[in-house]
Amino acid sequence: MICRVLLASFLAAAASSTALAQVQQASSPQSFDQLLQSAEKARDEDRNDEAIHLFRLALVQNPNSEEALWFLGAMLYEKEQFAEARNVLRSFLAIRSDAGPAWALLGMSEFQTRQYPRALQHLQRAMAEGMGDRKELMQTVFYHVTILLTRLERYDDSLDMLQRMLASGAPDPTLIEPAGLAGLRLPYLPAEIPPDQRDMIALAGKAVVALQMQRQDEVNADFERLVIAYPDQPRVHFLRGASLAELHPDQAMAEFERELAISPSSALARVRLAQQLIAAGEYDRALALAQQAIQLEPKRASAHMMAGEALIAKGDTSGGIKELETARQDDPSIGRVHWDLLRAYAATGRKDEAGKEKSEIEKIYHSNSPSHSQSLGDSSRDSQPPQ
Amino acid sequence: MSSIIPGFLIAILMATSAATSPSHFEAIAKQAETARTQDRVPDAIRLYGEGIRLRPSWADGWWYLGSLLYDQDRFNDASSAFQHLTSTSYRGPAYAFLGLCEYENRNYEAALKSFRAWAGAGWAGSPELVDVALFHFALLLTQDGRPVESLYLLASVAPRLGDVPELSEAMGLASLGLRYLPENYPPELRERIWLAGKAALYAAQSPHDFARADEFASRLEKRYSGQPDIHYFRGTIFTFENKTAEAEREYREELTISPHHSPSMVALAALDLEKANRVEAGELARHAIEADPENPEAHHLLGRVLMENGDLHDSLSELATAKRLAPDNAGVRAHLAMVYAKLGRSQEAKAESAALLALKNKEGVMAPLTVKLRGAKEGAH
Numbered sequence: 001m002i003c004r005v006l007l008a009s010f011l012a013a014a015a016s017s018t019a020l021a022q023v024q025q026a027s028s029p030q031s032f033d034q035l036l037q038s039a040e041k042a043r044d045e046d047r048n049d050e051a052i053h054l055f056r057l058a059l060v061q062n063p064n065s066e067e068a069l070w071f072l073g074a075m076l077y078e079k080e081q082f083a084e085a086r087n088v089l090r091s092f093l094a095i096r097s098d099a100g101p102a103w104a105l106l107g108m109s110e111f112q113t114r115q116y117p118r119a120l121q122h123l124q125r126a127m128a129e130g131m132g133d134r135k136e137l138m139q140t141v142f143y144h145v146t147i148l149l150t151r152l153e154r155y156d157d158s159l160d161m162l163q164r165m166l167a168s169g170a171p172d173p174t175l176i177e178p179a180g181l182a183g184l185r186l187p188y189l190p191a192e193i194p195p196d197q198r199d200m201i202a203l204a205g206k207a208v209v210a211l212q213m214q215r216q217d218e219v220n221a222d223f224e225r226l227v228i229a230y231p232d233q234p235r236v237h238f239l240r241g242a243s244l245a246e247l248h249p250d251q252a253m254a255e256f257e258r259e260l261a262i263s264p265s266s267a268l269a270r271v272r273l274a275q276q277l278i279a280a281g282e283y284d285r286a287l288a289l290a291q292q293a294i295q296l297e298p299k300r301a302s303a304h305m306m307a308g309e310a311l312i313a314k315g316d317t318s319g320g321i322k323e324l325e326t327a328r329q330d331d332p333s334i335g336r337v338h339w340d341l342l343r344a345y346a347a348t349g350r351k352d353e354a355g356k357e358k359s360e361i362e363k364i365y366h367s368n369s370p371s372h373s374q375s376l377g378d379s380s381r382d383s384q385p386p387q
Numbered sequence: 388m389s390s391i392i393p394g395f396l397i398a399i400l401m402a403t404s405a406a407t408s409p410s411h412f413e414a415i416a417k418q419a420e421t422a423r424t425q426d427r428v429p430d431a432i433r434l435y436g437e438g439i440r441l442r443p444s445w446a447d448g449w450w451y452l453g454s455l456l457y458d459q460d461r462f463n464d465a466s467s468a469f470q471h472l473t474s475t476s477y478r479g480p481a482y483a484f485l486g487l488c489e490y491e492n493r494n495y496e497a498a499l500k501s502f503r504a505w506a507g508a509g510w511a512g513s514p515e516l517v518d519v520a521l522f523h524f525a526l527l528l529t530q531d532g533r534p535v536e537s538l539y540l541l542a543s544v545a546p547r548l549g550d551v552p553e554l555s556e557a558m559g560l561a562s563l564g565l566r567y568l569p570e571n572y573p574p575e576l577r578e579r580i581w582l583a584g585k586a587a588l589y590a591a592q593s594p595h596d597f598a599r600a601d602e603f604a605s606r607l608e609k610r611y612s613g614q615p616d617i618h619y620f621r622g623t624i625f626t627f628e629n630k631t632a633e634a635e636r637e638y639r640e641e642l643t644i645s646p647h648h649s650p651s652m653v654a655l656a657a658l659d660l661e662k663a664n665r666v667e668a669g670e671l672a673r674h675a676i677e678a679d680p681e682n683p684e685a686h687h688l689l690g691r692v693l694m695e696n697g698d699l700h701d702s703l704s705e706l707a708t709a710k711r712l713a714p715d716n717a718g719v720r721a722h723l724a725m726v727y728a729k730l731g732r733s734q735e736a737k738a739e740s741a742a743l744l745a746l747k748n749k750e751g752v753m754a755p756l757t758v759k760l761r762g763a764k765e766g767a768h
Contacts, residue, residue, distance in 0.1 A: 187552065264602065265596075
C-alpha cells in the first residue's frame, strides 16, 4: 500500500533523473533501454515477477540506473522481500542520498528485518529529507519512529513524537498501545507485548493519549482506573503522579513516593519528586533526592538541574552553578537550565555569561514548538522557565 | 640491427610507462584522499576504485575503499575490499570489518571465523571499531551456544558503555543461554530478555550496581518463575554478589524445574568445593557430565575434586578433557600445572604454566565469566 503511494509519487523524481539515465545508456543504449521499457511495461501490467527480473537484467547493463534501482527496490519491498529490497535501496541511496521516500522504504525494510537501530536512523533520515505532502507515508514513518524510539528506550522522544502525531490528526486507536508502552517505559514493540500485560498497556495508553490531547475529564478517570487495577506495577504511580503534577502537586508527590517504594532505583521518580519539593520550598530533601538520582544516572541532565536549583535556593550559588553547568553540558537543549544559569550568572555579576544564556534561550524557544508530553517523562525536557 | 630497434623501443616504452603510471596513480590517490577528506563519498569511492585498479597492491586504497563502502552499508562490496587486506599490515582491523560485513550479509559462520581471526591478531582497531566488532562477536558466540564466552566479552565493555539498550539485549540473550540473535528471537521472549539483560548489565557496571540488578532480576523471577534458566540466572547474579546461600537456593530451584540443567549442577559443585564438601561436589560434577558431556566446566570441577581427593590420574584425565573442550580456559591450565607438578611431571607442569601465562597476557580472551568475576572480587578486596 505504502509502496504504491511511493511508486506513484516518486515517478516525478525518477523522471528528473532521465537525463542522467540517457547519458548512462550511451554505452549500451539498446539493450538497457529495451530492458527498462519492458520492465516498466511489465510493472504497469502487474506482471511483477517478470518486471523484477527485467529490472535486474537492466541493472546488469547499468548498475547505477536510478530508475531501475528505485523500482526494483520498491517492488521487492511490496513483495515483502525485505532483505533484498534493503540492499537495492542502499545502492539507490548511495546515488540519491536526498530521496526521503527511499530512506522511508529502506527504514521500513530494516524494520521488517528487525534491524531496529538502523531502521530508526533511516526513518529519521526520511523525516529530515522530507516526504513531500504524502500524508499516508508520513504517518507510517512517524508511527514506526515512535514505536522504535520506545523499543530503544528513548521514551521521552517517543512521547514527543506521539504528541506531534496526536496534534496533527484525529485520535488514532493504533496509537494507544505505543502511548501505553512509552508512558510505562516498557521497551517493547506492540507485537512484543506479553499477553497478560496487554490490558494494562492499553489502559495506560488511553490515559496518556487523553492527557496529551488535553481531555481533562478522561485523564483523571483513566489514571484512576490504571492505579486501582495495577497498584504494584512499576511506573504506574509515576505516570499518575506526572499527570497530577501541575494541578495537584501534593497528590503527585504521594504518587512519586509510591513509585519509589515499588521501583527503588528510579532516578526519574527522584527527579520529579525533587522538582515538586523545590516548588514547595523543601530544598534539603530535594537536594538529597537529586543527588541520589545523580548517583544512579550521572548523565541525567535533569538530576543535575534539580541539584543546581536546590543548592542555589539553599544559598550555595557557586555549587549550584557548577551543577547547572554540568546539566547544560549533558543536554544543551534544556531551556530551563539556561534560565537557571541566566539568573545565577546575573545574580553573581557575570554579565557576559548571562548574555550568552539569554541568546541560548532565544534560540531554543525559536526552534521548539510547545509540547505537553514532557510532563509524563523527564521534566527537564519542559522548556518552560521555572516558576 | 633489426633486433636492436624493437629492444630499444621496448626500453623507451618501459621508461615512459614507468614515468607516467606512478604519476597517474599518485594523482588518483591524491584526488581520492581529497574527496574523502572533503566528504565527497561517491567520488572518493570511485577514485579509490580507480587507484586499486592501477595498483592492486595499494593497501591504503583498499582500506579506505572498504571503510567508505562499509559506512554506506554496502557490505557485499566492502567485504570484497577487506578480503584484500587480510595479509597486509591492516590484517587485524580488516578481519574485524570483514566479520562485521559478513554479519550484515547474514553469513554468520564466516563472520564468527573472521572475528576469531581478529581476536587471534590481537583485537586491533580504533576503539569504536573494537566496541562494534566485539559486540557482534559476542552475539555470534551466543548464537553458537557459547553464552559464557559471550558474556565475558560483553561484561568487559559494559562499564565503559553504560546502559545501552543494544548491549543489555545482547546480555539478556547470553544470560538466559538463548541461541538467538537480536534480529531473530521470538517476540514472546522480549520481556524476559530485557529484564535479564538489564540485571546483567547493571551487575557488570563498575562499581557494580547490585541494587538495580536485583530489581530487574527479581522482576524477571516473579514473571517467569516456572520457566527454565530463570533461577539459574538469578543464582549467577547472587553468586556475583557473594550471596552464596541465596545462590545455592536458586540453583537447586532450577534443578527442580530442569533436572538435567548442567550449569546449575556445576555452579552447585563449585559452591560445595568452596565449602570443602567434596562428596556432593564430585557427585554433582559427575551428574553434570552425564547431562552434558561437552561441558568443560563440569570436567574442570570434577578434575579439581579428584585432585583434592588425591586421585591424580583420574584428575588429570578430567582436566585434559576440559582443556580439549576449552583450550583458552586459564583456570584449567592452572589446575593441570598443579596436577602435573604433584605427579612429578615437571616439564608438562612448566608447559601448562607457560600456557597459563600466555592466556593471562591475552587477558583471558575466552576465559569463563567465573574467572573474570573472581578477578573482580579479588580486585575489590
